[in-house]
Amino acid sequence: MKVTIIGRGIAGSSLYFMFKEAGYNVRVIESGFRKFYPTLIHSVLLKGKDIELAIESKNFYEKHKIPLVYYPSYTIGHIDSKIIDEWISYGFNISEKFVDWLSSYTIIGEKTDALVGVRKLIDAVPYIEGKAEIRNGRVFVDEKEIDSDIIVLSSGAWNRYNIDFKLPVKSYYCWAWVTVNSNPLLDKVFVYDYEIGYYSRPLFGLGMKINIIGDGDTIVTDPFTKQFGNLSPVERAKKRLGDLKPVYRGEGYCEGTPDMRPIYGRISDNLYIIGGLNGYGAEVGPGLARLLFNLITKGEEEKEYLIDRFPPMSDFELGREPHEL
Numbered sequence: 001m002k003v004t005i006i007g008r009g010i011a012g013s014s015l016y017f018m019f020k021e022a023g024y025n026v027r028v029i030e031s032g033f034r035k036f037y038p039t040l041i042h043s044v045l046l047k048g049k050d051i052e053l054a055i056e057s058k059n060f061y062e063k064h065k066i067p068l069v070y071y072p073s074y075t076i077g078h079i080d081s082k083i084i085d086e087w088i089s090y091g092f093n094i095s096e097k098f099v100d101w102l103s104s105y106t107i108i109g110e111k112t113d114a115l116v117g118v119r120k121l122i123d124a125v126p127y128i129e130g131k132a133e134i135r136n137g138r139v140f141v142d143e144k145e146i147d148s149d150i151i152v153l154s155s156g157a158w159n160r161y162n163i164d165f166k167l168p169v170k171s172y173y174c175w176a177w178v179t180v181n182s183n184p185l186l187d188k189v190f191v192y193d194y195e196i197g198y199y200s201r202p203l204f205g206l207g208m209k210i211n212i213i214g215d216g217d218t219i220v221t222d223p224f225t226k227q228f229g230n231l232s233p234v235e236r237a238k239k240r241l242g243d244l245k246p247v248y249r250g251e252g253y254c255e256g257t258p259d260m261r262p263i264y265g266r267i268s269d270n271l272y273i274i275g276g277l278n279g280y281g282a283e284v285g286p287g288l289a290r291l292l293f294n295l296i297t298k299g300e301e302e303k304e305y306l307i308d309r310f311p312p313m314s315d316f317e318l319g320r321e322p323h324e325l
């Protein structure tokens with residue numbers, strides 16, 4: 001069976017390993033549109049079934065020796081007691097305390113939040129360089145057809161531009177700032193501050209006076225148009241974290257769906273999609289890839305994430321990113 005995967009991102013790379021290990025003949029096509037930073041956040045402190053996808057993703061990273069480096073997480077702001085009960089039911093190590101240096105009560109997570117070395121995963125996947133296009137359920141690269149028994153569209157924010165089929169997705173720009181600070185602790189913790197509206201994560205995780213600040217803001221755009229994210233997350237974060245000097249803007253494009261949850265499923269005969277991973281693809285991407293693998297190889301369905309949940313629609317507004325509680 002020849003499997004063609006379009007896009008060597010988090011979803012496509014995870015699927016590559018799943019199919020390869022099951023003995024399929026897999027090819028990944030990658031255009032080079034996306035730049036990957038070495039690490040992204042992986043957290044299990046999500047909601048509902050997303051937690052299961054995050055746990056499955058963690059297991060996948062561990063199995064494939066993708067580094068997961070844990071740091072404590074501090075969550076500030078009102079979190080629904082049902083969400084906290086759910087975290088407790090999974091046995092996550094969380095506690096609530098007043099933290100002096102944050103001047104706030106926080107939920108502290110231990111071994112719940114990590115930096116995951118996604119670039120190591122992606123760099124391990126061999127690929128054919130080129131811009132793939134799907135027309136009438138067939139894949140073309142530079143007008144040459146790639147003979148395939150199974151086709152998976154996993155090209156993130158570019159999905160809707162690579163296929164002659166209307167998908168319930170929109171692409172958007174998001175960004176985060178590397179900042180120099182006066183508190184070396186910030187390079188060794190995660191802060192999710194829902195009161196003020198920003199997050200802070202380690203950059204190197206070595207206790208240097210440098211960290212990354214972002215928020216859930218999005219700018220709806222095609223992924224070919226350059227955007228310039230503003231400094232508002234840094235300005236807000238200063239109110240809690242003190243002086244922060246922005247030195248570099250990390251940025252890129254993501255994909256969202258009408259309910260801001262991921263999609264996977266069958267588009268037509270042998271053509272499948274995985275996407276809508278918006279700002280949490282490192283958290284739930286490999287877990288969602290496992291669902292698609294199980295659908296293709298065993299016919300198993302997890303209705304909550306199936307693309308079929310959306311009727312044909314003309315337009316929609318993007319909501320808040322799902323890792324914002």
Ligand SMILES: Cc1cc2nc3c(=O)[nH]c(=O)nc-3n(C[C@H](O)[C@H](O)[C@H](O)COP(=O)(O)OP(=O)(O)OC[C@H]3O[C@@H](n4cnc5c(N)ncnc54)[C@H](O)[C@@H]3O)c2cc1C
Pocket residue numbers: 006007008009010011012029030031032033034039040041042130131132133154155156157158159162174175176250251252253254274275276277278279280281282283284285
């Ligand atoms: C600045 C930034 C910070 C982020 N931080 C986090 C974080 O900390 N934690 C987290 O979980 N998530 C984070 N995300 C979100 C995460 O990166 C995405 O959810 C995830 O990468 C989506 O996975 P994907 O496989 O669907 O798409 P991508 O990982 O974007 O991969 C799509 C791939 O398809 C390729 N492609 C596109 N078109 C074609 C074509 N025609 N032919 C061949 N290849 C093509 C692209 O070049 C790309 O390599 C962040 C995103 C950005 C932009």
